[in-house]
Amino acid sequence: MAEGREVRWVEVQEDQAGQRIDNFLRSRLKGAPKSLIYRVVRKGEVRVNKKRVKADYRLSPGDLVRIPPLRLAPEEAVQEVSDNLRNLLAGSVLLESPDWLVINKPSGLAVHGGSGVKIGLIEALRQVREDLGFLELVHRLDRDTSGCLLLAKSRSALLSLNESLKKHRMEKRYLALVSGRWPARREFVGARLDRFDAGNGERRVRVDAAGKMARTRFAVQETLADMTLVEAEPITGRTHQIRVHAAHAGCPLLGDDKYGSRAGLRQARKLGLSRLFLHASSLTFPEPSSGRPVSIKAPLDESLKTALSRARQSL
Template identity: 45%
Template sequence: MMAQGKAIAVRRERVDESVSGQRIDNYLLRICKGVPKSHVYRILRSGEVRVNGGRVGPTYRLAEGDEVRIPPVRLAEPVASGPTPAGKPLPVIYEDDALIVVDKPSGKAVHGGSGVSYGVIEQLRSQRPEARMLELAHRIDRETSGLLIIAKRRPALTALHDMMREGRVQKRYLTLVAGRWPNPLQHIKEPLFKYLTPEGERRVRVSSDGKASHSIVRLVRRWARFSLLEVELMTGRTHQIRVHLAHVGFPLCGDDKYGDFALNKALEAEGLKRMFLHAAQLGFVHPLSGERIALQSELPDELRVFLDHLDRTEPQKHG
């Protein structure tokens, strides 16, 4: 049965620094929760949304001090499902008035969607209702643990996006792969192409039609059948580390999309119950203060314990 919904009166919102620079369509989609996307674009096209008394297109970028007139829109009545679970507070590695860097656990999505209703960003907003703005500056996979940047101010978010696009944020990951990695240092520069499987799942493959991608791989430790690697991302493509390493014959341990599935099952019985990929280091110039920021996250206990298991059960080979 359709909810009848409730009407909201005309709203007039004054744009502050936290919103300055955001596109009007994205701004409306965020503050008009429950309104269909098609309706938001219809009221923009029709001129019902006004900025400083004039019509604007969906790509208009808001400026501090703008007055936005939002016409009455009908919201669906929320389904009574109890309070949103706040969850255990996420470990904060760094915070100031512009940024938060959290240590994300494996298994938690960074945002809701694709069958996940509640991710890191929704959790932070729930736990910090006083925050005027909290937005992801980048993303890491659900099964990947480690450092994740959230912006608290719009200028910081915009600057971070520019820095990441230009390769000015140093991101280093630790991963365990199947096989004996041969080189102390190796560059992988294979273009990556995103596609959907017939089931609608997102996948990536090496293809000449893909986007330029660059990973720098350093050998950290080696056992008889496995290697611990540090991977520095020079580009930030979807699933980049997973696809690059699988392509050269070294699939990530525990990777359920591109890995060795039989090996994953055997490793699970030995105690590795997740993908071995951890966002271990971040380095960047603070987007507002200019200060050099260098952050590190230690391997989670479950990954460290598995390496201890390899030390006991796998003969070390140094040659």
């Protein structure tokens, strides 16, 4: 698969200023994995103003970028988006403005490719939305988590939304079905989390005094038979935070094959649930251009609706 046969020279525009060169290249070398982009930058095949740069170099207006021709081996190329995925993503957009879009991310789809994942949501969307010259993730969701995911359609919007995220002006709420009765008066879970190697290259998270502090607010929405529907609001943004904190509180999420319990997995099977019951149900953030709050809700998919309905019937 050939990405291009001739060297291209691209001038950096005002709205692209401050962007890292590796991210700039990823949006222009569609199909090229991150590893290949880092390699051509390291080898000096990419130049800025005829000089070598590092992958973390930040562009300035007027910079002239040399983009080399790339020939991708089949094992390196990002997978072409299928018609089914194309249609799924097209129907999953919840709301869109000139600067951003919010999508109801399907469960089972990684937000980006890599580590054996040939295509992620961001790569697929860049193929589907060829009209967009810029598209970047503002935040991430676990592969098995569904719901509200925010993407920026301009560099200035990305910087503004990242600032809102950093200053806790963005509110993300999740619905989770957990095993057991949620402990009374346990509205907050604060526990330090540490990432570790679980073997076979898999990275997991555990509660550890040496880890980084993480806080999650939980609110009971509905008490069911040996299960509880809770709303979770992460105050901090650690990897797998809601899942690990729920398990730490004695109520692991249903369908969680990493941090769940045997009882929770049995309950999930009984409900016909074959995925993690964790859904980013709502997102509120300041509109980049005006600062006015934008609030968006994402409906549950059919598998979660069915599992919840069966859980209610078991009362």
